[in-house]
Amino acid sequence: MEEPLQPTFVLVRPQMGENIGAAARAMLNFGLDRMRLVSPRDGWPNPRAVALASGAGRLLDDAGVFETAAGALSDCTYVFATTARGRGLTKPIVTPERAMEQARAFCARGQRVAVLFGPERAGLENDDIARANAIISVPVNPEFASLNLAQCVLLTAYEWRRQTAGAVPERMEMAGADAATALEVEKLAEHYETRLDEAGFFFPESKAPGMKLALRNLWSRLPLTRSDVQVFHGLLRQLVRHRDRQD
The missing domain is CATH 1.10.246 (Serum Albumin; Chain A, Domain 1)
Structure with missing residues (x-):
């Protein structure tokens, strides 16, 4: 039996192995095991990531490593980008809950979904966000909006798990067509x-x-x-x- 599709979490230029490991642990907590890394600062594999993964080492073993965000997203048909700041780009902005509702609907139709997470210090660049179809914005305290990378991964993964497979809030009739990658x-x-x-x-x-x-x-x-x-x-x-x- 074919394994059902799930979103791929793409960590773009992550800086600390510890945060990669903590993100892997958070993903596996909520049933997600597809991680991709774009140009990790300290190279790969990273022993510090393994130490923090706490049992999610297999997820790190299977993680894809890419030089560019474009390469990591090449087979995806819908991409979310996580950011806490306004970027001056015209895009839908959704909460993690709404994003994962949409992701379940896309995956149920056989589409490949990715979620972009930026580096710890400054987050995603506009060139990365321009590749996304929509932005995920967490409704945090506006006076202290900074989220740790692993925290943001955990929030999104939690919302994926919380959704029920049968709850599809909206759909697009593809009329037999395949979505462009x-x-x-x-x-x-x-x-x-x-x-x-x-x-x-x-x-x-x-x-x-x-x-x-x-x-x-x-x-x-x-x-x-x-x-x-x-x-x-x-x-x-x-x-x-x-x-x-x-x-």
């Missing part, structure tokens, strides 16, 4: 950035990075299917061909 959306964004760059769209040059970030954020907000991605690729290719014929 993060890698497919990434390639689509790169295609448009390249062609728009050739057309002089990113002007003036000083505003180009912000324009590209906004465009990438737009793509991640769209509930794209694989067919949608092919349509957008084809549309742009045809426009370029038409331009070349006119020239």
Whole structure:
């Protein structure tokens, strides 16, 4: 019997092995065992992580290690990012409870869900959050909003466990289509950035990075299917061909 899908927790540039181990322990407490690490500061494997995992060592043994967040998310179709600060990006903001309700619904449809957690000192960068479909914000004391990495993992994992498998608050009718993966959306964004760059769209040059970030954020907000991605690729290719014929 195939194991049911569950969200993958992605720790982006974690700084301390102890926090990685504590996060693994929290995950396993609530039945989650899929962890990915992006460029851990002190390398991997890390004996301090094992010491703090307290019985969750197998989760660390199976953890995937990636150089970039894009690589860690390449097979995912819906991504949540955890952050305590406003980032000036247009995205849905949900509580951990609501996020894990949605995650259960996505997983029940066979989609791969990821949750991004940032490094201890400063949290996720905007480039990381731009890859996410939605933001998880914990309703903490606004005068002291800082959460330890493992605490944030525990809160989210607890909400996953608390949900019942049969409670699906909302759904999207896919009509037999497959949701696009993060890698497919990434390639689509790169295609448009390249062609728009050739057309002089990113002007003036000083505003180009912000324009590209906004465009990438737009793509991640769209509930794209694989067919949608092919349509957008084809549309742009045809426009370029038409331009070349006119020239």
